[in-house]
Amino acid sequence: MKELTIDEIKQCAIDILLYLDTFCKEKGITYWLCGGTLIGAMRHKGFIPWDDDVDIMMPREEYNRLCSEFPKEGRYQLLTSDNSENFPYAFGKIVDTTTIKQEPLRKKFQKIGIDIDVFPIDNFPDDLTTANKMCRDIEVEQRKLYSIIANYGKGRNAVRTIARFLITAFWHLTDDLRISSAKKYISRIQQLSQQYNTTETSHCGIATIAHYGIREMNEKSVYASSVEVEFEGHRFPAPVGYNDYLTNLYGDYMQMPPEDKRETHHGFKAYWK
Numbered sequence: 001m002k003e004l005t006i007d008e009i010k011q012c013a014i015d016i017l018l019y020l021d022t023f024c025k026e027k028g029i030t031y032w033l034c035g036g037t038l039i040g041a042m043r044h045k046g047f048i049p050w051d052d053d054v055d056i057m058m059p060r061e062e063y064n065r066l067c068s069e070f071p072k073e074g075r076y077q078l079l080t081s082d083n084s085e086n087f088p089y090a091f092g093k094i095v096d097t098t099t100i101k102q103e104p105l106r107k108k109f110q111k112i113g114i115d116i117d118v119f120p121i122d123n124f125p126d127d128l129t130t131a132n133k134m135c136r137d138i139e140v141e142q143r144k145l146y147s148i149i150a151n152y153g154k155g156r157n158a159v160r161t162i163a164r165f166l167i168t169a170f171w172h173l174t175d176d177l178r179i180s181s182a183k184k185y186i187s188r189i190q191q192l193s194q195q196y197n198t199t200e201t202s203h204c205g206i207a208t209i210a211h212y213g214i215r216e217m218n219e220k221s222v223y224a225s226s227v228e229v230e231f232e233g234h235r236f237p238a239p240v241g242y243n244d245y246l247t248n249l250y251g252d253y254m255q256m257p258p259e260d261k262r263e264t265h266h267g268f269k270a271y272w273k
Contacts, residue, residue, distance in 0.1 A: 001271035004099065004114070009270055010047055012096050012114040013054040014232050019076050020056070020094055020116070021236060029065055031058040032226060032239045034119065034206070038246060039253050046232040050262045054116040057206055059223070060197060063120035067092065079112070081186045088145065088182050090189040090208040092118040101268045114270055123196040124203040124217040131203070132214050138192050139210035145185035215249050 004012070024031050033041055034057040040048040058066065070078040078094050081087040099113035124131045193207035204223065205216035222241030229238045239245055246253040256262075 001100070001273065004270040004272060006052060009052050009114055010232075012099060012270075013052070013116055014234070016076055016094050016096055016114070016116050017054050017056070017231075017236065018234065021234075023070070024066075027065070027069060029058070029069075030062050030226070030237075031056050031066075031118075032223070032237050032242075033229065033231065034245075035249070037231070038229070038238055038242060039250065041229040041231040041236070041238065042242070042246065043254055043256075045230045051264050053264075055119065056116060057119040057121055059204075060120045060122050060194065063092070063118065066118065070094075078118070079115075081183060086182060088186075090142075090145075090186045090193070091120060094118060098273055099270055100273055101270050113273075119206045120193075120208060121204050121223065122193045122207045123199060123201045124205055124207065125196050125199070126201050126203055128214070131217055134192060134195070134207070135210060135213040135216075138189055138207060139213065141185050141188045141192065142210045145182055145189070148182055148185075212249055218245055218248060 020031070023029075032038075033055070035055040036048055036051055036053070037055045040046055040051065067078060067080060067082070075097055076094055077097055078092055079087055080092045081090065093112065093115040095113045095115040097113060101112050101114065125134065189208055202220055203217050204220050205218050207216065218241065222244050223239045225240040226237040227240055227242070228235040229242070
């Protein structure tokens, strides 16, 4: 297999995004750039120079439509825990099936190629104490999940990963006294993240990942409509309240981080099939 260059990895991600953009426009499905991709659009009009991934978000009902209507065949496939065995996440990924990734976190799931992350937006409770508890509960389940899909003992900090394994081993031994599957923890994360979707609240955000916790919580007005932003020479939608969204997550997002912090969090090698 031939290894992809960093430029080829980025181009594959852009091509996936362009395909998704066309599909969503045809179907009337709402989505927005998010996370580091949105920072890149606002600060660099493209990828953050030291990053290589693409993230999007959409309301849960739109996410469900995408999962239902996205083509089941073709170069680009939408993978979720519902349609892919051992899929290790509580959100979706649209994958370029002509490529394949090799990275420790996905050792039990080798079908993933170059992809873009698709995060559903769910309701948050308006009470901050309750919202914090929801985020903490999701974080606990996410740690359990990662403890059984990560490649312990390898990487930059083997001591840290081994320590995490020992801590989470207690969870596995006491959880119904049997080994728990990734699907079980993913199901719990999904249940926790959607528990307020039938309740009328004034806040929402990405709840299926625990990286930022309560900082994902925003007024619904942030997502009331869309504006177009430039990313790698193309125009894509961002939430109308992108400034509030990004400030909530990152603070002064237009300020470049120190040089020692300018590194990608996605260490992997990718190959053409």
